[in-house]
Amino acid sequence: MTAVNNSVRNTARLMGAGLRALLVLTVVCGIIYPLVVTGVAQAAFPGKANGSEVSSHGKVVGSSLLGQRYDKGKDKEGNPVPDLKFFQPRPSAGLGSNRTNGVNTQYDLQVSGASNLGATNTDLVKAVKERKRWVSETYGVPQSKVPADAVTSSGSGLDPDISPAYAELQADRVAKENRLPADMVRQLVKSHTDGRQLGFMGEPRVNVLELNVALRDLVQGG
């Protein structure tokens, strides 16, 4: 009996030690650590620590890190209609909402996630082909000129960027819709194209929100 009692007591003592260790490490790693990091981050990089918000004429228009939609209302079936006055982000329509785990690709800030469709998935093949046709018809370019990012969904569903090729492809139509000289818009795209970081990291890209903010300033200024 004493042996059993001893082993019960030893186990209880050990579990107690485990629990106390966890609680004290929770104080270190779960309370002190995040508070210290938040304090320093808020002091040193307040803009970035709070989500890199972009303002235009004194009003917040979004975060430069998060993509958003540029629509003019919805059609009869309730699908958003892209406003071609502005540069369009990567696809957000087509895959629809709530495919898995409530993930959608509609630039809803609170449901980040990818389509998760595989390379052999017939739905994805169909969606890619439809988008390719849409881009080609809307912007008057041959299908072979449509870049991959224009017809695929991103990993986060909130990709803030498009490829320079997709931005350049949209420039003429955007210029026409805004009654601006095409050269001027193309120049705008060029000045908003970021190369690879340090020349070799990542891929060249155009931040859609920043480009559209500059475009609206141009339209309203002129």
Added chain:
Amino acid sequence: MSPALAGVLQLTALTAALALAYRPLGDYMAAVYHSPKHLRIEKVIYRCIGANADAEMRWPAYLRGVLAFSAAGVLLLYLLQRLQGGLPLSLGFASISPDQAFNTAASFVTNTNWQSYSGEQAMGHVVQTAGLAVQNFVSAATGMAVAVALVRGFARSRTGDLGNFWADLVRGTVRVLVPIAVLGALVLVACGAVQNFSGIHEVGQFMGGAQQTNGGAVASQEVIKELGTNGGGYFNANSAHPFENPSAFSNLFEIFLILVIPFALTRTFGKLVGNVKQGYAILATMGVIWLGFTALMMWTESAHGGPALQAAGAAMEGKETRFGVGASSIFSVATTLTSTGAVDAFHSSFTAFGGGIQLLGMMLGELAPGGVGSGLYGMLVMATIAVFLAGLMVGRTPEYLGKKIGTREIKLAACYLLITPTLVLGFAAASMVLPDALGSMLNTKALGAGSHGFSEVLYAYTSGANNNGSAFAGLNANTPWYNTTIGLAMLLGRFLPMVFVLALAGSLAEQQPVPQTAGTLRTEKPLFAGLLVGTILIITGLTYFPALALGPLAEGLS
């Protein structure tokens, strides 16, 4: 510059950064685990625990410490989630259901970080920061402690003592993980990762109106998620979310964080056994596999096989513009060859062969370089097997680092090797015959549908049992069947191997060292590294080839 060249340059820069950190970090960790002195804050912590940090433990005592601490972790994390609805700072999120709370608790305590929930829609500040992020630190420190105990088994003789678990746990956390995490978090914030407690708030939109968005302690959790090879994202999109991984630089930095400790631990190992060349042989083995897998992944993703990706013109589905194909490939191999499971691009949408490389990476047992600690002990168990095989070929008693590899040692190593395949193949097979389990597959309508669906299920259990945590997220895993069985796979896949590792360590530490002779296999030479690579690939290949043939191979070739 072509994307391919940019990819190669990024890989080169990453390798250079890892090489620079290798010696200082490896030597520092060796000193941390070898030093007889305690820091003042550590003494305070030991007093709170009520533990004598100078008492040596034999392997059963060390194991009891690991298990008691981890059991407390599962319990507390389970309770935090179940009570979330009533906690302050919970952002209005409800309590988590029992099966999902069990799954998540098991997931974070086992360093897996499989997530069947969507972070921004389920977890408030308290659960994320005081629950999940804490396990990111301590589950990593536990893995390192077990690895160090095994190394002591090789280094010590004629004693059963393996060190003190509480001291190893606390030192790993306080002296290694926390300092690097503080610096790393600030680097990430400087890149644009968010770090605040603003909770759910509105942000104005360009076309007018506003959208709700989440703030939180993201950078501080992101850095330890990578550094501790955990992988559980603050947001559902994980490291593809711009608030977690804002730029191409932060992306490379996060890959660096994933790999830096597992690689540097081979230096720590070499230091502690008194021969750094032994560490280099292990490092070379890890490095060869890692570079080989990365090269293969970059090649298959650039070739973008599969009808959907062919139609699109590049493998950009599920990938972010700022990273592109090259950086996404490097990340994806780093995360599946370690026990991390964070993703900056979604694995289900990679090419079929790319998915196969990810699966194979996890199936190797995640030891190139592997999880923090678990990579090193996994590799040392494999080295034991390799030495044994070499011994069989020449007909002499195998020995490794002066220790005889006898019947007892080889039985323990073999048991270690059998656990994960049993869990993975057993649960995947069961899921294939249960109607409820089959209903969770997303890609069932596809061309080559059955094989992608099977890959999703195989991936889920491979990821769980190997404590990776990444997903072919096409599978809806938030069902009682998957929550429970993946939870079990994670717990058994983490702690059963630790039992055998510590038993092996105890058995080695008791031995008297055998003097090196002309007939001793030189385990610090390239020949042995080659043998080790071969052993790993052959054992994994024989175990998993039939399952891989039914999944990614069938899909890629159809």
